[in-house]
Amino acid sequence: MIALLNPNPSPGQAGSSHSARVGFTKDATDICLTKNKPFRLYPDWVGALRPWREPSPITHPATAGSATFMKGFSKLENNPFRALRPWREISGFTLIELMAATTVLSVILLMMVGMQDQMSKAWSNSNRRTDATREARAACRLMANDLSCLIYRGQDDDNQDSIAPILLNQGLPFYFSSNGLGSNNSASPFSIAGVQPGASLLFAISRVKPQGTSPADFAIIGYYIASKLTTNVSGFETTNYNLYRHYVPASNAVSNLSTWFAATNQTPTILFQPDPTQDDILARNTCNLRITFYNREDGTYSPGRPNRVRNGLNYQCPSGGGTTFHSGNKIQAEISVYPEELAQKIPYTNWINSTNIQKYARSYEFRVDVPRN
Amino acid sequence: MKSFAHPTSATFARDFSDQKNNSFRSLRPLREQSAFSLTEVVIAMGVAAVAFTSIIALFPLGLNMSKESYEATQAALIAQTILADVTDQQTGNTNLRTADVFNFRQIQITNNSDPARTSNNYILVPIDNPAQIQTVYIPYKPFTGTSDTDTNNPSIMRPAGGQLNGTIPGWYTNGSNGCFALVKATFSPTLRYNRPDSYTAVRLDISIETPGSANISNRTCFLYTTAFRP
Numbered sequence: 087m088i089a090l091l092n093p094n095p096s097p098g099q100a101g102s103s104h105s106a107r108v109g110f111t112k113d114a115t116d117i118c119l120t121k122n123k124p125f126r127l128y129p130d131w132v133g134a135l136r137p138w139r140e141p142s143p144i145t146h147p148a149t150a151g152s153a154t155f156m157k158g159f160s161k162l163e164n165n166p167f168r169a170l171r172p173w174r175e176i177s178g179f180t181l182i183e184l185m186a187a188t189t190v191l192s193v194i195l196l197m198m199v200g201m202q203d204q205m206s207k208a209w210s211n212s213n214r215r216t217d218a219t220r221e222a223r224a225a226c227r228l229m230a231n232d233l234s235c236l237i238y239r240g241q242d243d244d245n246q247d248s249i250a251p252i253l254l255n256q257g258l259p260f261y262f263s264s265n266g267l268g269s270n271n272s273a274s275p276f277s278i279a280g281v282q283p284g285a286s287l288l289f290a291i292s293r294v295k296p297q298g299t300s301p302a303d304f305a306i307i308g309y310y311i312a313s314k315l316t317t318n319v320s321g322f323e324t325t326n327y328n329l330y331r332h333y334v335p336a337s338n339a340v341s342n343l344s345t346w347f348a349a350t351n352q353t354p355t356i357l358f359q360p361d362p363t364q365d366d367i368l369a370r371n372t373c374n375l376r377i378t379f380y381n382r383e384d385g386t387y388s389p390g391r392p393n394r395v396r397n398g399l400n401y402q403c404p405s406g407g408g409t410t411f412h413s414g415n416k417i418q419a420e421i422s423v424y425p426e427e428l429a430q431k432i433p434y435t436n437w438i439n440s441t442n443i444q445k446y447a448r449s450y451e452f453r454v455d456v457p458r459n
Numbered sequence: 460m461k462s463f464a465h466p467t468s469a470t471f472a473r474d475f476s477d478q479k480n481n482s483f484r485s486l487r488p489l490r491e492q493s494a495f496s497l498t499e500v501v502i503a504m505g506v507a508a509v510a511f512t513s514i515i516a517l518f519p520l521g522l523n524m525s526k527e528s529y530e531a532t533q534a535a536l537i538a539q540t541i542l543a544d545v546t547d548q549q550t551g552n553t554n555l556r557t558a559d560v561f562n563f564r565q566i567q568i569t570n571n572s573d574p575a576r577t578s579n580n581y582i583l584v585p586i587d588n589p590a591q592i593q594t595v596y597i598p599y600k601p602f603t604g605t606s607d608t609d610t611n612n613p614s615i616m617r618p619a620g621g622q623l624n625g626t627i628p629g630w631y632t633n634g635s636n637g638c639f640a641l642v643k644a645t646f647s648p649t650l651r652y653n654r655p656d657s658y659t660a661v662r663l664d665i666s667i668e669t670p671g672s673a674n675i676s677n678r679t680c681f682l683y684t685t686a687f688r689p
Contacts, residue, residue, distance in 0.1 A: 205518050212525040219525070223532040230539060284611070374611050416547045418540075422613045440612040444603055448529060449613035452536040453543040 214426040215448075218371060222423040222450050225329055225369035232307045233417045234454040235293040259346060261289040261308075261354040264377065275353060278360050280313035282327050284438065286377040289358035291343070294336065306339045308332030311375045312362040313434055327434050329372040329421060332360040369421065371429035373437040374449070376420035417454055422447040527679070533616055534640065534667035534681035537599060541566055541644055541665055544581070546687045562587040566595055566644060568621030570602040582621050586646055586661050593646040596631045597621045598638045598671060616640070631675070638671025641678070649686060660686040 179187075237258060261275075264286050268274045276287065289308035308331070315325045334342060346357040424437060428446045436442055443449065495503070545564045565581035584593050600619040603612040616639050622628050631641050643666040663685050668678040 209518065209521050212522045215525040216528045219528045219532050223535065226532075226536060374613055416543050420613060420615065422611075438611045440603075443611055443613045447613065449615050450532065450536055451540070451615045451617075453540045455543040455546040 211425065211427060218423045218425045219448065221369040222372070222421060222448070225372070225421065226419070226450055226452055228331070228368060229309060229419055230452055230454045232292045232309075233288075233419065234456065236417075236456055237291045237293055237304055258291055259343070259352070259354065259357050260291070261287065261358055262377065262379065263287040275355050276358070276360060278310060278312055279362055282311035282313070282373055282375075282438065285311040285373065285375045288377050289332065289354065289360070291339070303336035304339060305336050306332070306334035306342065306358065308358055308360055308365075309368075309375060309377070310360055311373055314362060314367070324430055325434050326371050326429055327373040327437055328367045329369040329375060330360065330362055330365045331368040332358065332365045369423060371424040371426060372421050373424070373434075373447075374420065374422040374443060376418075378418040379416075417456060418451065419453075420449060420451045422449040530640070530669040530679065531681060534669065535683070537616060537640065537642065537667055538665045538681070538683040541597075541642070542663065542683075542685055542687070545584075545663060564646075566597070566621070568597055568618045570600070570617035570619060582623055584623065584644075584646060590648065592648075593624060595621060595623050595642075595644040595646075596628055597642040597644070598630060598635055599640045599642060600638055600671075618642075634671060634673045634675070634678070636672050640667050640669045641671045642667055660688050662686050 263274065265271075266274055266281065266283060266285050266287055274281075274287070281287075287308070287310050289306070291304050292307045294303055294305045310330050310332070311327050312330055313325050313327050315323060317323050342357055346352055349356055422437075422443050424432070424447045429437075432442055432446065437447070544566050563583045563585055565583055567580055568582045569580045571580055582595065584595060585591075586593065598619045598621075599616045601614040602617040602619075603614050619638070630638075631643070634641070643664075645664040645666075647662045647664070649660045649662045665683045665685075667681040667683070668675070669681070670678065
């Protein structure tokens, strides 16, 4: 802009603009700002950013005196530079410009808010999935610990002096159902409120690690799937399947076991009394508990054949047409866990649907080696 | 006229460059005053781009958290399953224990985990030569409904094959499409250097590498080390 007002610039004074200016000298326009000292305006100095316009006829400002010179310039009508620049550069933004800018800004903001919303949902879903995975991992860890410490004893182990008389020639109680049903697919002896149909049940005695100053002991443990009605903070009621852990500590397990041994009718329900209102929820939104014993009693694969384990943990594997008792084996467990947001969308009765399990749930499987004597 | 002195010298331009003394300032602000230069705009856009990129880059990190948690959980369970196969003495050919549990251990290499179908589901790993390291490569894929233990057909990570020793398989080095994880189980002697017996521990390193479709250099490795006694 300064260069525009430079009177009669020589090529030496033009600086870096010299080379570009030389070719347009013939198009220069004289602008009289002072008497006998015309200014020259070179259109190439205006640059590509501003369109060249023919200047308006200019009245020499000297005739109006020094005071009116600026006054005259302040009036846009008399401003000799007006023709060189459009109105808006002087007057600011027009309403149309502001509206257009606001519209563009609104569109951008809407896009960003939408993107933020999607990101927020993805983040929340990711957190819920992580929570579900964490719960499943904790559940699997505790289950593996319990299952790998199951206590078993054959009925022939009655020659130990340390065994109380009431325990002599007694197999330790144990209940397992691969499909939640009773013997030969009869009704389950347990009446657990809201238990998931088809899910495995397992109740047994397991060793527990020393706690505090107490020595190692045993406890009654059990695993099952049952539903629970909950009310969230918004007042909505939802019913979910959860993985429950039935746990009776050693202080009560011993007396319960003695009572069971002394009973004339030693049914599983006397010793194992699962109650969803009392037992711990090990993992929420969990279904499809599958527990498999290696090797099972029948030994031969056949679809629909019950996965049966006989005589507590003294399960056997066939050998040459007969049966041979072995003292150790493996247990496999599976669970399927739904993330929280999907658990609320899908009715819990449809959780065990194969499509839903494969599409929305995450399934976990592990095996443990049962200790041997 | 004194207020608007004739610019007879080089100070004319300097006077006009001085914003405070510029008589035309109120009429026409200089370009440097009225708008951003191209350089400024480019720099501003660059700063904004870096800031947005940094913020947006945080989201995939958060989303990966779920994936990594899932992979870590599955890796731990796979390692536990392999360890159970190895430490168990009973599951083996035709539902019986192996002929000599001091000589062999077994690892599942097929997707069928039905305990009644064990004749071809396992690979025998010799552990009778303490000086020789045994390496087993196993790809893991999601399977559904492969046996009667898979009621309701959950998608479970199961072995899809296996190789004992030999040349490192190409699918292990380069990754294999559809694989969730690639497993490398290494049996190595520990303290004793004679034939293992019931008192000799064998070290087992289980490397669970995810994702199974990625090259070996781009996989996350979950390493579990344990020892077992025959």
